[in-house]
Structure formats: C-alpha cells, structure tokens
Amino acid sequence: MAKATFEVPALSQYTEVPPVTPDAMAHSAPFKSKDEWQDALGFPGELPEDWQAKAIDKMGDLLGKYRSLRVYMDSCVKCGSCTDKCHYFLGTKDPKNMPVGRQDLMRKVYRRYFTLAGRFFPKLVGAEDFTKEVLDDWYSYFHQCSQCRRCSVFCPYGIDTAEISMAAREIMDSIGVGQKYCNEIIAKVYRIGNNLGLPGPALEDTLEGLEEDVFDDTGVKVRYPLDEEGAEILLVTPSADFFAEPHVDGLIGYGKVFHEAGVSWTISSYASEAANFGMFIGSYANMRKLAQRIREAAIKLKVKRIVFGECGHAWRVAYSFLNTLAGPWDFLDPRYPVPQHICEFTYELIKEGKLNLDKSENDDKVLTFHDSCNVARASRMGTTPGGQFEIPRAILKATCNNFYDMDEDTIRDRTFCCGGGGGLLTDDLMEIRVKGAKPRLDALNNVMQEKGVTHMAAICAICKSQFTKVLPYYGMEMDQIVSLHQLVSNALVLTPGEDDEEPDEDDDLDKNDNDEDTDEAA
Amino acid sequence: MAFLTNFYAFLFYFAAFVLVFGLIFKIVQYSRTPAPLKIPTTPAPTTRSGVVFRMTREVVLFESLFRGNKWTWIFGWMFHFGLFLVTLRHLRYFLDPVPFPIQLVQPFGIYGGLAMVVGLAGLWVRRFAVDRVKYITATSDHLILGLLVLIGCTGLLMKFVFHTDVVEIKSFFLGLYSFDIKPLPGDPLLLLHLLLVASLMIIFPYSKLLHAPGLFFSPTRNQVDNPREQRHIAPWAKRLDQQ
Ligand code: HEM
Ligand code: HEM
Ligand code: SF4
Ligand code: SF4
Numbered sequence: 001m002a003k004a005t006f007e008v009p010a011l012s013q014y015t016e017v018p019p020v021t022p023d024a025m026a027h028s029a030p031f032k033s034k035d036e037w038q039d040a041l042g043f044p045g046e047l048p049e050d051w052q053a054k055a056i057d058k059m060g061d062l063l064g065k066y067r068s069l070r071v072y073m074d075s076c077v078k079c080g081s082c083t084d085k086c087h088y089f090l091g092t093k094d095p096k097n098m099p100v101g102r103q104d105l106m107r108k109v110y111r112r113y114f115t116l117a118g119r120f121f122p123k124l125v126g127a128e129d130f131t132k133e134v135l136d137d138w139y140s141y142f143h144q145c146s147q148c149r150r151c152s153v154f155c156p157y158g159i160d161t162a163e164i165s166m167a168a169r170e171i172m173d174s175i176g177v178g179q180k181y182c183n184e185i186i187a188k189v190y191r192i193g194n195n196l197g198l199p200g201p202a203l204e205d206t207l208e209g210l211e212e213d214v215f216d217d218t219g220v221k222v223r224y225p226l227d228e229e230g231a232e233i234l235l236v237t238p239s240a241d242f243f244a245e246p247h248v249d250g251l252i253g254y255g256k257v258f259h260e261a262g263v264s265w266t267i268s269s270y271a272s273e274a275a276n277f278g279m280f281i282g283s284y285a286n287m288r289k290l291a292q293r294i295r296e297a298a299i300k301l302k303v304k305r306i307v308f309g310e311c312g313h314a315w316r317v318a319y320s321f322l323n324t325l326a327g328p329w330d331f332l333d334p335r336y337p338v339p340q341h342i343c344e345f346t347y348e349l350i351k352e353g354k355l356n357l358d359k360s361e362n363d364d365k366v367l368t369f370h371d372s373c374n375v376a377r378a379s380r381m382g383t384t385p386g387g388q389f390e391i392p393r394a395i396l397k398a399t400c401n402n403f404y405d406m407d408e409d410t411i412r413d414r415t416f417c418c419g420g421g422g423g424l425l426t427d428d429l430m431e432i433r434v435k436g437a438k439p440r441l442d443a444l445n446n447v448m449q450e451k452g453v454t455h456m457a458a459i460c461a462i463c464k465s466q467f468t469k470v471l472p473y474y475g476m477e478m479d480q481i482v483s484l485h486q487l488v489s490n491a492l493v494l495t496p497g498e499d500d501e502e503p504d505e506d507d508d509l510d511k512n513d514n515d516e517d518t519d520e521a522a
Numbered sequence: 523m524a525f526l527t528n529f530y531a532f533l534f535y536f537a538a539f540v541l542v543f544g545l546i547f548k549i550v551q552y553s554r555t556p557a558p559l560k561i562p563t564t565p566a567p568t569t570r571s572g573v574v575f576r577m578t579r580e581v582v583l584f585e586s587l588f589r590g591n592k593w594t595w596i597f598g599w600m601f602h603f604g605l606f607l608v609t610l611r612h613l614r615y616f617l618d619p620v621p622f623p624i625q626l627v628q629p630f631g632i633y634g635g636l637a638m639v640v641g642l643a644g645l646w647v648r649r650f651a652v653d654r655v656k657y658i659t660a661t662s663d664h665l666i667l668g669l670l671v672l673i674g675c676t677g678l679l680m681k682f683v684f685h686t687d688v689v690e691i692k693s694f695f696l697g698l699y700s701f702d703i704k705p706l707p708g709d710p711l712l713l714l715h716l717l718l719v720a721s722l723m724i725i726f727p728y729s730k731l732l733h734a735p736g737l738f739f740s741p742t743r744n745q746v747d748n749p750r751e752q753r754h755i756a757p758w759a760k761r762l763d764q765q
Contacts, residue, residue: 067555075736080655081590126660154590158742337750385565
C-alpha cells in the first residue's frame with residue numbers, strides 16, 4: 001500500500017518550523033456533496049445565482065449567534081504566536097494553513113462587509129470582496145483544518161480556529177457548497193443510525209460474533225447486548241468499533257470491563273453512533289438532531305446511565321455539548337455524571353480494586369500514549385482539570401509494564417492532532433492527512449528510537465483509522481496503533497460466571513450460525 | 523494660538539466621544555451575542571473564581587503568549603507594561619489633586635516610556651524578520667505600530683530634550699471637563715503628540731485594538747468547565763427545544 005502521488009515529508013527528530021511556501025496545498029479540496037445528502041441536512045444542493053449575498057447574510061446571522069465568531073473576527077492582533085502551531089502548516093509549509101492565515105480567509109471578508117475600516121479602506125486592512133476565488137480558497141483551506149484547537153492554546157486571546165472553520169463550513173453549506181464525506185455520513189445516520197450505515201441485523205450478527213470470539217479466547221461468556229430494554233447502561237460508541245481494527249479490540253475490552261463490573265449494559269441500534277459529524281460542519285441544528293437520537297434511545301431502552309466509547313470529537317460533543325443539545329438528563333441516575341467516558345468507568349473500577357489485571361499480558365509491547373486533540377483540549381474526564389490526561393495514563397500504567405510518554409511539547413494540551421480529524425478522514429484528502437500527521441509521527445519516531453517504543457495507544461476512532469492508514473507512508477507498521485481498551489482487554493483476568501465451566505449446546509449452536517459474519521467483522 | 527487651541531479642544535471632544543461610544547457599542551454587542559456552546563480550551567477551571575484567576579493571568583502575564591512564543595512575549599509584555607506605567611504617569615494631567623499613588627509612580631513612568639518604545643521596536647522587527655509574521659502583516663499593522671512608536675518618541679523627546687509647559691497642558695485638559703477652553707502650549711512636538719494620541723483614540727474601536735475588550739469576552743478563556751453539571755443553553759437554541 002502507501003503508494004503516494006505526492007512527496008511524503010521526511011521525519012525529523014524534532015519538528016522544524018518550515019519556511020513559508022505560498023499555495024503549497026492550494027490544490028487540495030475534498031469531493032463535493034450531492035443534492036440528496038444536502039437535502040437530507042436541510043441545505044440547498046447547488047450554488048445559487050446570488051450566492052454572495054446569501055453567504056454574507058448567513059455570515060451576519062452567525063456573527064449574531066456565536067460570540068466566539070464575533071470576538072475572534074475582531075480581536076486578532078497578528079502577533080504570530082499561532083503561526084507555527086498547526087500540524088497542517090508544519091507538514092505542508094502552506095501559510096494559509098497557519099491558523100491565523102486560515103482565519104484571515106474569513107476575516108478579510110468580514111472586514112469588507114462588516115467593519116467601517118474594511119468598507120472604506122479595504123487595501124489598508126487587508127479586506128477583500130467575497131469572490132469566487134475566495135470561495136474556492138475557503139473550500140480548500142477550511143477543509144484542511146481538523147478543528148483540533150491546538151492554535152487556541154497558544155493564542156493570547158484564545159482564538160479558536162476550529163470555531164471559524166465550523167462557521168465557514170456552515171456558510172458554505174448554506175449556499176450549496178457542501179463536503180461529500182461529512183454530509184453523506186450525516187444523511188446515513190438519519191437513515192440508518194450510524195456513520196457506517198450498518199443496519200440493526202448486521203450489528204446483531206457482529207456482536208454475537210464478538211461474544212463467541214471472547215468465549216473461544218477466554219472460556220468466559222461475556223455479553224455484547226443490543227437493544228436490551230431495562231439495561232443499566234447505554235453504551236454509545238463510534239460505529240468503527242463494530243468492525244474496524246484496532247477499534248473492535250477496544251469494544252471487546254469495554255464488554256469485558258462491564259462484565260467484571262457486573263452491570264447490565266446495551267448498545268442501541270437506533271443510536272449506534274457516538275461520532276457527531278454535525279459539529280464538523282458547524283451546524284447546530286444537525287448536531288442537535290443527531291444528539292437527540294441518543295436521548296430517544298436512552299428513554300426507549302429505560303437505561304439509567306450513558307457511557308461513551310473511545311472517540312475524540314465524539315467525546316467533545318458528549319462531554320461539552322450533550323447536556324446543551326439533548327438535556328436535561330434528569331431521568332437518569334443522578335449519582336453519575338451524564339455522560340461518562342469508558343475510561344472514567346474503567347478507572348473507577350481499577351481504583352476500587354475490582355479489576356484483576358495481569359500486566360505481563362502486554363509485555364510484548366512498549367507503549368506510548370497519543371492524547372487525542374478533542375479529548376485533550378475540548379473536554380475533561382474525572383473531577384479535576386487535566387483528568388483527561390491522567391486517567392488514560394493511569395489505565396495504561398495499570399495494564400502495561402512498559403510505558404513512555406512522547407516529548408512533553410507534543411502531549412497533553414499541546415498534543416498534535418493525528419491529521420485526520422474534523423471531517424478530513426476521507427481518501428480524497430489523503431495528501432493533507434499524510435502531511436498533517438508528520439509532527440505527531442516525528443515525536444512517535446523519537447520515542448521509538450530512544451525508548452524502544454513499539455505501539456501507540458489512542459482513545460479515538462478517527463486517530464485509530466488515520467494512523468492505520470498513514471503509518472505505512474512513513475515506513476511504520478499499521479498495527480502499531482492500538483486501542484486503550486485493547487490493552488485492558490489483554491490484561492484483564494475474567495471472572496467465570498456460573499455457566500462458564502463447560503460450554504453448553506446453545507452456545508455451540510449460535511456459533512455455527514454466525515461464523516462467516518465474524519470473519520467479515522474482524 | 524486660539525485657532526489651534528480650539529481645534530485641539532474640538533479634536534479631543536470628538537476623539538473621546540468616538541472612543542467611549544465606539545467601545546460601549548462593541549462591548550454591548552459582545553455581551554449581547556450568546557455563546558451557545560461550552561467551548562473553554564481545556565484543561566479549564568471548574569469554578570468562577572478559577573476563571574477569574576485564569577483571566578487575570580492572561581491579562582497581567584500574557585500566559586498563553588508566553589507558552590506560544592518567548593520573543594513576542596518579551597517584547598509584547600514590555601510594551602504593554604510600559605504603556606500601563608505611562609498611562610498611570612499621564613493621569614497627573616487629568617486629575618486634580620494628583621492622588622498619592624500617581625505621584626509615586628511618576629519616575630517609573632519614564633522607564634515605562636522607554637520600555638514601551640523598545641518593546642514596540644522589537645515587535646516591529648519581527649514583522650520583517652520572521653517570514654510567517656511578515657506574511658500575516660497588513661499595512662494597518664505597520665501603521666498602528668508606527669503610530670505608537672511616534673507617540674512614544676515625541677513624548678520622550680518632550681521629557682528629555684524639548685520641554686513643554688505641563689502646568690498649562692493640565693489646565694487645558696481640566697478646562698475641557700467644564701467646557702472652559704484654556705490655552706494650549708504651541709510646541710510642535712506636543713501638538714504632534716496630541717494629534718497622534720487623538721488618532722489612536724479614534725481608531726481604537728475600529729481596529730484590532732479591540733483585542734483589549736475582546737479578551738474578556740473570549741469563550742475559550744472565560745467559560746467555566748462544568749457542562750455536565752450545569753445545562754448551558756442560549757436563547758436562540760432554546761427556541762429549537764420548544765419547536
Ligand atoms: C486588557 C488590556 C490589554 C491586553 C491584555 C493586551 C494584550 C495584548 C497581547 C497579548 C498582544 C500580543 C502580543 C504583542 O504583540 O504584544 C497585544 C498586542 C498589541 N496590543 Fe495589546 N493588550 C491590551 C491593551 C492594549 C491597549 C490599551 C493598546 C493600545 C494602545 C494595545 C495595543 C496593542 C498593539 C498595537 C498590539 C500589536 C503589537 C504588534 O503589532 O505586534 N493593547 N496586546
Ligand atoms: C491626551 C493625552 C496625552 C497627553 C496630554 C500627553 C502629554 C504628554 C506630555 C506633556 C509629555 C511630556 C512629559 C514630561 O515632559 O514630563 C508626555 C510624555 C509621554 N507620552 Fe504622552 N500624552 C498623552 C497621551 C499619551 C498616550 C496615549 C501615550 C501612549 C500611547 C503617551 C505616551 C507618552 C510617552 C511614552 C511619554 C514619555 C515618557 C513620559 O514622560 O511619561 N502619551 N505626554
Ligand atoms: S484547529 Fe488545529 S487544524 Fe485547525 S488551524 Fe488550529 S491547529 Fe490547525
Ligand atoms: S495567536 Fe491569536 S492573535 Fe496571534 S496571530 Fe494567532 S490568532 Fe492572531
């Protein structure tokens with residue numbers, strides 16, 4: 001694989017800041033969305049004649065609805081602090097991939113139509129008319145932002161380019177210029193319930209297959225239930241967990257943890273998707289509609305708690321927005337936060353000594369941990385700030401003997417995005433994905449050389465898919481990326497249930513029925 | 523002289539009007555615009571007082587800039603702290619009697635003036651020397667720096683070389699409070715200093731100088747990290763719930 005039609009950057013020991021090279025990535029643009037998907041999301045399918053006026057109107061509307069956008073358009077002093085912080089700039093050298101360069105694509109239009117200075121002295125303040133060329137630039141460069149928020153950490157005013165990319169995508173959608181990848185997927189969730197378009201029966205087969213695999217492996221009957229009314233916990237997890245590698249090994253791990261905790265749980269076929277792509281396209285309405293499915297599922301299945309599986313942007317929407325979008329959650333058990341992260345759940349059990357973990361099961365690996373951008377900078381775990389860094393590391397250290405962190409400048413809230421977040425995880429954006437992964441892989445390569453690290457654990461479906469695809473471009477192995485709960489799964493010594501001693505006939509029957517599907521899924 | 527005095531009196535009334543109402547307009551606009559989602563850059567404080575502490579560090583120490591770029595931080599902080607001392611020192615022209623702390627700060631104001639100009643010079647050099655910063659610099663960025671450097675230099679020249687009658691200046695500005703126009707000294711340096719200051723006041727609400735009020739309204743910095751504990755919802759978003 002890994003045949004590149006572009007130049008793959010060479011890794012360096014520390015990521016160097018490249019010289020500015022204008023238009024180096026101007027050719028990159030994702031496939032356009034089509035009528036049917038645009039329609040499903042409530043957007044027009046084609047660029048109307050008066051698109052410019054419509055876009056300016058929409059911009060005015062958003063400026064009145066989002067304080068972030070309004071304040072950030074005005075406040076940037078061009079100090080330059082963010083200019084060398086974006087992985088896409090570091091990987092492509094294109095100055096429009098510097099966060100402020102990206103913002104300025106919108107800011108120049110904002111200044112032209114919404115400020116006195118830009119109306120009267122456009123040249124002086126760098127204001128520009130909203131022309132077709134500017135729109136093309138928008139489409140190209142606002143789809144080279146993974147909304148990872150690294151820039152917002154270093155900006156003296158906290159200017160978050162993600163907010164601006166989201167607004168830009170919303171404006172473009174409103175004039176019929178949508179992106180295929182995101183919009184097709186959202187339409188799929190409305191139709192089927194998850195991003196991959198896996199219908200209920202397929203999910204059921206997959207989950208049964210997992211039960212058998214685990215049983216074969218361990219001799220213990222661990223359940224992976226679907227649509228079970230009255231279960232205590234609703235698990236909402238990215239649909240990639242149902243079949244992609246290494247995601248599915250994480251899902252196996254969640255099931256084992258629930259098994260050991262002795263709680264009943266279920267997945268919902270109606271809300272079988274944690275990732276909320278409504279955020280990527282900046283559409284509050286779509287994001288809300290997607291989130292409401294989780295509420296409906298929780299009510300229908302009469303659960304008491306909601307737990308989210310490993311996913312970065314999904315956890316942002318879950319932790320930071322779910323209460324806003326689909327709350328209040330007063331019908332759930334008030335003793336637990338809504339929602340909870342699977343890591344919070346597992347960590348509690350570890351602290352209480354309820355998990356019997358055999359670290360030596362992971363001795364074939366030397367691990368490092370990739371802080372997923374949206375978990376790191378847009379959410380929290382546990383009760384204290386920074387829990388999102390400490391809890392996954394605590395789990396790692398409880399399940400593995402060999403663990404080393406990457407360079408301090410590239411982890412925790414300064415972590416680099418994997419390069420595939422924010423709606424860019426599509427093959428038509430392969431070049432930007434590969435180049436954007438460079439800063440993270442520089443740091444990974446460094447600990448591989450110096451500490452002998454063999455594997456990198458992550459807690460995000462996008463990170464896992466992205467690295468699986470991108471690592472080979474840099475001469476690394478695709479299976480060097482693992483799920484955190486895969487390590488938990490490896491180390492966890494299961495407690496046998498009453499019926500586990502000798503597998504009875506029912507189990508054997510089930511097994512034969514579903515063998516083929518299991519292979520497909522794995 | 524009467525013409526110049528009247529001109530400057532009018533100019534300062536106008537500049538003060540633009541500054542005050544321009545800023546009020548912007549601040550009202552910012553505070554009326556809802557922030558529909560919780561977007562603090564995490565790790566973020568989980569309490570109000572934590573947020574006040576975070577914001578104080580940003581305003582006083584430029585914490586994020588410090589993490590981002592040491593050179594910009596050094597020059598930027600020098601400039602702003604210098605500007606702050608200069609502002610305190612200048613209060614003696616506008617307050618009568620001069621409060622004791624302002625009297626104390628007078629000598630430091632001069633160092634402030636020097637720091638301010640050095641800081642500005644450093645920031646300006648970056649706009650030519652660093653290719654990334656050069657790329658994002660517009661003409662207006664140069665002009666604002668030039669304006670501030672000129673204000674600083676004219677001020678320092680008055681302080682060290684061509685002295686002016688500060689008592690008379692004070693009576694001019696105190697007179698403006700009661701629409702009683704007193705003569706202003708006619709020194710060219712002073713007139714230039716004041717002309718530039720008035721321009722600065724006028725452009726303030728229409729330029730990137732809005733970063734000063736903007737910082738306080740930045741949702742990534744001023745929000746409490748408690749979305750699971752407390753439901754946060756904007757009025758326009760609430761209407762979607764009711765549909
Ligand atoms: C709440 C008060 C203020 C805060 C927290 C603040 C903060 C900052 C920060 C962090 C920067 C970026 C770093 C730098 O380039 O220095 C900056 C830049 C700047 N500030 Fe302020 N500032 C404040 C008030 C003011 C005021 C009152 C002025 C008015 C004269 C001003 C003028 C500038 C200018 C001109 C720049 C850009 C410098 C350049 O071009 O590189 N600031 N400010
Ligand atoms: C209406 C407002 C202002 C008036 C009447 C004014 C007047 C003066 C005068 C009379 C001096 C000479 C001080 C002396 O001889 O001891 C001076 C110095 C100075 N001014 Fe201003 N000024 C004003 C606003 C400003 C502003 C807004 C700034 C900065 C942006 C500034 C920066 C300076 C500096 C750096 C000095 C030299 C250091 C010092 O003496 O403090 N001035 N100003
Ligand atoms: S949010 Fe991330 S990808 Fe987007 S501009 Fe900022 S650093 Fe780059
Ligand atoms: S760090 Fe913030 S203020 Fe500085 S250039 Fe970047 S966006 Fe603008």
